[in-house]
Amino acid sequence: MAKKLLGQVLRENNLVTEEQLRAALEEQQRTGKFLGRTLVDLHFIDEKALRRVLSIQSGTEFIDLNETQVMPEVIAKIPAAVAKTYQILPIRFEEDTIVVAVSDVLNEFVQENLRFIVGQKVRTVLADPKDLDTALEKYYGKEAMSIMDIIDFFSEQQSGEEGGTSGAPGTAAAAGEVSDVTTMEELANQPPVTNLFNLILLQVAKDNASDLHLEPFENDFRVRYRVDGKLYDLVHPPRDLAFGLFCRFKIMSGMDIAERRVPQDGRLEFRVGGKDIDLRVSTVPTVFGECLAVRVLDRSRMDFRIDNIGLSFEEQEKLSQLIRTPQGIILATGPTGSGKTTTLYASLKEINSPDIKLITTEDPVEYLLPGAVQVAIREKIGLTFASCLRSILRQDPDVIFVGEIRDLDTAQISIQASLTGHLVVSTLHTNDAPSAITRMIDMNVEPFLLASTIIGVVGQRLVRTLCPHCKEEYTPSEVELAKVGITPDQLEGKVLYKARGCGRCKAGYRGRVAIFEILTPDEEFWSMVLARKTVGELRRHAIKHGMRTMVTAGKDKILEGVTAIDEVAKEIHGYT
Numbered sequence: 001m002a003k004k005l006l007g008q009v010l011r012e013n014n015l016v017t018e019e020q021l022r023a024a025l026e027e028q029q030r031t032g033k034f035l036g037r038t039l040v041d042l043h044f045i046d047e048k049a050l051r052r053v054l055s056i057q058s059g060t061e062f063i064d065l066n067e068t069q070v071m072p073e074v075i076a077k078i079p080a081a082v083a084k085t086y087q088i089l090p091i092r093f094e095e096d097t098i099v100v101a102v103s104d105v106l107n108e109f110v111q112e113n114l115r116f117i118v119g120q121k122v123r124t125v126l127a128d129p130k131d132l133d134t135a136l137e138k139y140y141g142k143e144a145m146s147i148m149d150i151i152d153f154f155s156e157q158q159s160g161e162e163g164g165t166s167g168a169p170g171t172a173a174a175a176g177e178v179s180d181v182t183t184m185e186e187l188a189n190q191p192p193v194t195n196l197f198n199l200i201l202l203q204v205a206k207d208n209a210s211d212l213h214l215e216p217f218e219n220d221f222r223v224r225y226r227v228d229g230k231l232y233d234l235v236h237p238p239r240d241l242a243f244g245l246f247c248r249f250k251i252m253s254g255m256d257i258a259e260r261r262v263p264q265d266g267r268l269e270f271r272v273g274g275k276d277i278d279l280r281v282s283t284v285p286t287v288f289g290e291c292l293a294v295r296v297l298d299r300s301r302m303d304f305r306i307d308n309i310g311l312s313f314e315e316q317e318k319l320s321q322l323i324r325t326p327q328g329i330i331l332a333t334g335p336t337g338s339g340k341t342t343t344l345y346a347s348l349k350e351i352n353s354p355d356i357k358l359i360t361t362e363d364p365v366e367y368l369l370p371g372a373v374q375v376a377i378r379e380k381i382g383l384t385f386a387s388c389l390r391s392i393l394r395q396d397p398d399v400i401f402v403g404e405i406r407d408l409d410t411a412q413i414s415i416q417a418s419l420t421g422h423l424v425v426s427t428l429h430t431n432d433a434p435s436a437i438t439r440m441i442d443m444n445v446e447p448f449l450l451a452s453t454i455i456g457v458v459g460q461r462l463v464r465t466l467c468p469h470c471k472e473e474y475t476p477s478e479v480e481l482a483k484v485g486i487t488p489d490q491l492e493g494k495v496l497y498k499a500r501g502c503g504r505c506k507a508g509y510r511g512r513v514a515i516f517e518i519l520t521p522d523e524e525f526w527s528m529v530l531a532r533k534t535v536g537e538l539r540r541h542a543i544k545h546g547m548r549t550m551v552t553a554g555k556d557k558i559l560e561g562v563t564a565i566d567e568v569a570k571e572i573h574g575y576t
Contacts, residue, residue: 007024009053064127096120098122103129212226221239253267263285306320309339309342328455329453331405333432333457334430353371358401363404372401397422467508
């Protein structure tokens, strides 16, 4: 029997009206979120009602933990490290099955691993997440568990099973000396390795990490991940686990595990906590073995709008006008990881409609944009930005998104596209908005062509936002204020905050917001470009004629209590 659709279950139980369901489906199509989450965000149903409906839809029992008796002997079956990391609570035994409470019935990733960890059948029941957190504290204590606790648990478990001998890969494997492919596959599939692999991915998804790094050193193996632009140590696995973990990443991402002399690229997709996560994996050989880096793309977080990325009202108006221009080039500039692509996606969503043909060329395609034709660049087979653009121009587009202008060929075709009646948006790696012009000239693009095509340049940086739960008021020193150019009169009536840190954030910060500067060149500006004026002179002219700088945007975010002085000072150092 086919499973009923969520909307159908909601209507049958009279939890939403037909009009509410239609509105939620339209909003879901726009944002790409799950229908259930959309209904909650629109305040059509509450979280508890949604979870009850999900339990009906999936055929999973819903229980009230406040009225459920938990067997002490079943708590002892699953250690605190496992229960807290996987966010599950064992409830009772049913013959050869353990019943565990979860807050997400769709999370098959957790359920499959639990069966393996406990060594017997597992049946899941659905519980309210707040009740689950309270119960975990009640039965396991308040102490947070780390991945090292999990490693210790699996190591003890493995030692017990094998009579005190390590079931891990061994010294030769740890040193990366194993060359037999079958042996490496066996190492990658050992229980300690597979569990550590799964737990790392679970932590990455849980903390919304953007990158993961596996790094070998002479006497250490370090796993770090980047959250809100900052790297944190995740785990230092023992040498006997490190090589197996590396092999597993390579196998799962489709790489050649026997090849360790040249760089490789791969891709891995998995689903956890209702999220579809896409991992782009790359390796490079180092003096102590291969170093592996993973780019994490969470497609469920594609809820970018032009009004929620950090733009001021005036900047929103300016960018909205630029993106609605029928032809020309708009560039988003900044260093790697500064949110350029996010800004352009938010801008494109603003104009994306059935009467516009929008084509993107990206490396890789980071997010899916409903209604847009998206092309993934594959340079290994000759599908470069330049070659793809030539074909795209024959597809009758209105708007073209070029992932990045890297060379003269791509720049010239983008210019030709804009001169023939297309709007082209792209990214460029420069320090600020005016530098984009000189960077294009460095590529040997003629200045007069730039003057004919570029209608706007967006420069940006990302700053971490203070955790709303633990940020604390303080009075900064004059030295601190001088770092960002805040004067005493600007402080009047304002409260400044600094990071403190709590269990809900990373070092007092949670999430990031962008600070912007938008350059719209005028005739005098282009005259200065043709006269080969310096970047500093171009910048001073742009500021004099109304460009609001990233420094000003950063100051506003500080005075609004969104971020801290040190965060902005780090990003705007050297600018005026």
